[in-house]
Amino acid sequence: MGMTMTQKILAKKAGLSQVKADELVLVNLDLCMANDVTGPVAVNVFEKAGFSVKYPDKVCFVLDHFTPNKDIKSAQQCKQVREFAKKWNISKFFEGGCAGVEHAILPEKGIVKAGDAVIGADSHTCTYGALNAFSTGVGSTDMAVGMATGKAWMKVPRAHRFNLTGKFGKNTCGKDLILYIISKIGVDGALYGSMEFTGPGVGELTMDERFTIANMAIEAGAKNGIFPGDDKTEAYLKAAGCKDYSFVTPDDDAVYETTMDIDLSQVPQMVAFPHLPENGKTVQEAEAMHIKLDQVVIGSCTNGRYSDMEIAARVMDGKHVAPGVRCLIIPATPKIWTQCMENGLFKIFMDAGCIVSPPTCGPCLGGHMGILADGEKAISTTNRNFVGRMGHVESEVYLASPLVAATSALTGYITAPAE
Amino acid sequence: MQIKGSVFKYGDNVDTDVIIPARYLNVSDAKLLSEHCMEDIDQSFIKEVKDGDVMVGGFNFGCGSSREHAPIAIKASGISLVIAKSFARIFYRNSINIGLPILECPACVDEAEKGDVIEADLSAGVIRNVTKGKEYQTTPFPEFIQEIINAGGLTNYAARM
Numbered sequence A: 001m002g003m004t005m006t007q008k009i010l011a012k013k014a015g016l017s018q019v020k021a022d023e024l025v026l027v028n029l030d031l032c033m034a035n036d037v038t039g040p041v042a043v044n045v046f047e048k049a050g051f052s053v054k055y056p057d058k059v060c061f062v063l064d065h066f067t068p069n070k071d072i073k074s075a076q077q078c079k080q081v082r083e084f085a086k087k088w089n090i091s092k093f094f095e096g097g098c099a100g101v102e103h104a105i106l107p108e109k110g111i112v113k114a115g116d117a118v119i120g121a122d123s124h125t126c127t128y129g130a131l132n133a134f135s136t137g138v139g140s141t142d143m144a145v146g147m148a149t150g151k152a153w154m155k156v157p158r159a160h161r162f163n164l165t166g167k168f169g170k171n172t173c174g175k176d177l178i179l180y181i182i183s184k185i186g187v188d189g190a191l192y193g194s195m196e197f198t199g200p201g202v203g204e205l206t207m208d209e210r211f212t213i214a215n216m217a218i219e220a221g222a223k224n225g226i227f228p229g230d231d232k233t234e235a236y237l238k239a240a241g242c243k244d245y246s247f248v249t250p251d252d253d254a255v256y257e258t259t260m261d262i263d264l265s266q267v268p269q270m271v272a273f274p275h276l277p278e279n280g281k282t283v284q285e286a287e288a289m290h291i292k293l294d295q296v297v298i299g300s301c302t303n304g305r306y307s308d309m310e311i312a313a314r315v316m317d318g319k320h321v322a323p324g325v326r327c328l329i330i331p332a333t334p335k336i337w338t339q340c341m342e343n344g345l346f347k348i349f350m351d352a353g354c355i356v357s358p359p360t361c362g363p364c365l366g367g368h369m370g371i372l373a374d375g376e377k378a379i380s381t382t383n384r385n386f387v388g389r390m391g392h393v394e395s396e397v398y399l400a401s402p403l404v405a406a407t408s409a410l411t412g413y414i415t416a417p418a419e
Numbered sequence B: 001m002q003i004k005g006s007v008f009k010y011g012d013n014v015d016t017d018v019i020i021p022a023r024y025l026n027v028s029d030a031k032l033l034s035e036h037c038m039e040d041i042d043q044s045f046i047k048e049v050k051d052g053d054v055m056v057g058g059f060n061f062g063c064g065s066s067r068e069h070a071p072i073a074i075k076a077s078g079i080s081l082v083i084a085k086s087f088a089r090i091f092y093r094n095s096i097n098i099g100l101p102i103l104e105c106p107a108c109v110d111e112a113e114k115g116d117v118i119e120a121d122l123s124a125g126v127i128r129n130v131t132k133g134k135e136y137q138t139t140p141f142p143e144f145i146q147e148i149i150n151a152g153g154l155t156n157y158a159a160r161m
Helices: A005-013 A038-049 A072-087 A102-108 A123-131 A140-149 A174-185 A200-204 A207-220 A231-239 A283-288 A306-316 A334-342 A345-351 A402-411 B030-034 B069-077 B089-098 B106-111 B143-151 B154-160
Strands: A024-028 A031-035 A059-062 A092-094 A117-120 A134-137 A151-155 A159-165 A194-198 A224-226 A258-263 A270-272 A280-282 A295-299 A326-330 A377-380 A396-399 B002-009 B054-057 B081-084 B102-104 B117-121 B126-129 B134-137
Touching: A005 A024, A005 A117, A005 A134, A005 A194, A005 A224, A031 A038, A031 A102, A031 A140, A038 A072, A038 A140, A038 B154, A059 A072, A059 A102, A102 A123, A102 A207, A102 A334, A117 A123, A117 A140, A123 A134, A123 A207, A123 A224, A123 A231, A134 A224, A140 A151, A140 B089, A140 B154, A159 A174, A159 A200, A174 A207, A174 A258, A174 A270, A174 A280, A194 A207, A207 A224, A207 A231, A207 A306, A270 A283, A280 A283, A295 A306, A295 A402, A306 A334, A306 A345, A306 A402, A334 A345, A377 A402, B030 B069, B054 B106, B054 B117, B069 B089, B081 B106, B081 B117, B089 B102, B089 B143, B089 B154, B106 B126, B106 B134, B143 B154
Parallel strands: A031 A059, A031 A117, A059 A092, A117 A134, A159 A194, A159 A258, A194 A224, A295 A326, A295 A377, A377 A396, B002 B054, B054 B081, B081 B102
Antiparallel strands: A024 A151, A270 A280, A270 A396, B002 B117, B117 B126, B126 B134
């Protein structure tokens, strides 16, 4: 029986010639990672169990969630992870000016490559599927055991295929595609499954778009999202300094539980309404509802990459954010930040009245650097709009692309970009 | 393991941000986390919950963040079992890994109401709604998962990996 991309990686990493959906396997990991929120719990579990780190070079910590430390308790959590990393000689440890949002900085630094099996104590670990890797979010105990054994247990996922054809229309991008898919299949539409993106339309997507799409696989309940490798993947991996990788391709007779054919030219520009990512409407429908905004966030592991910043800057060039709107620009890594600075993007943002933040997860999860008050509304390029996600339990988050978010920042209402 | 307690009932897609809001994740202590469990959708939960009580939810329970703080907070609040129509996958594995009992049982969820007394025999996978006089048989866990549960969680099982 044929295997999907995900199943091929899991089979190889489990030392098996064949796996099938629903089978439970023990996977040899290429990397396990955690952050300043999930890391301390993993360290507690690890130390209580009296474990030792088996492969220090396969462990990674990124202090990105409540950093720069937002309060004393957060500082203590970072300190705990820092001391742990030092004790066990973990060199893949990123903090301060070397840290960026984890799922942006790991690919950028070549820490994940095609064919890898990765677990991360962060649900958006599925981002690395853009690189033709298997990666999935787990909890802190899995992280602790992963550090101790180099392994994780996995149920081989059933597969959902998204067969992409055509090209995006003007103004439409990868974020619109994933919001569109989630609006069709729901927040548990791919529960426990893998989302396998295939077809000629894949080649039309930039790497940044593939990261955005794979990143939000979890918002459909999926275990992972994965793309095939192509010239663009190859160029990205080479630029990141990766060697010794190989692409997996799906077998012709791979089994898919569902197949959804999507013509990219038919994908609308999307906005996901509170309080679930599946509550998608077209930006035109949203505009007609005249939704007044208090805040705009452009950043995160979903859309904080350089191309996202460029799109926002193009919209804002020579213009100004609407009165009463706070517009936060959060480049996801120091490298992206430097590119924005050197290419004049910050001048555009500052002239437009934006706030430029250091790399951090910050407001995405209601941590800090842009928290919403009672009744406030934000449009955000992030990934979740749950109750209270960005602050007060009665605040609202609308998810959209950088283009829609930047356009809306200028008007103060959710606004469709000009055709 | 025998369980008996009163029901706290919630809907579909109970996410980990409402189980334990991120603003409280600057600590990792179980008892401190439990003080804020469910507060964004049910402020009375933490005041009313007693040791042994049972949480009941709809589809996709525990969706969202990978934060293990969510099952940790539920467990530390005194909840002895979570019954849902389905679980989000990271919450599912976190619960197995830390030893928070969970069972999938859509029929039980549909018929249970807040305050009902529920008994459960985890090894047999049987749930009884004492108040309603109903009994439900759930599908047993796969053998490998049952071994992790029997070991008392993943850290105890790790030596065999």
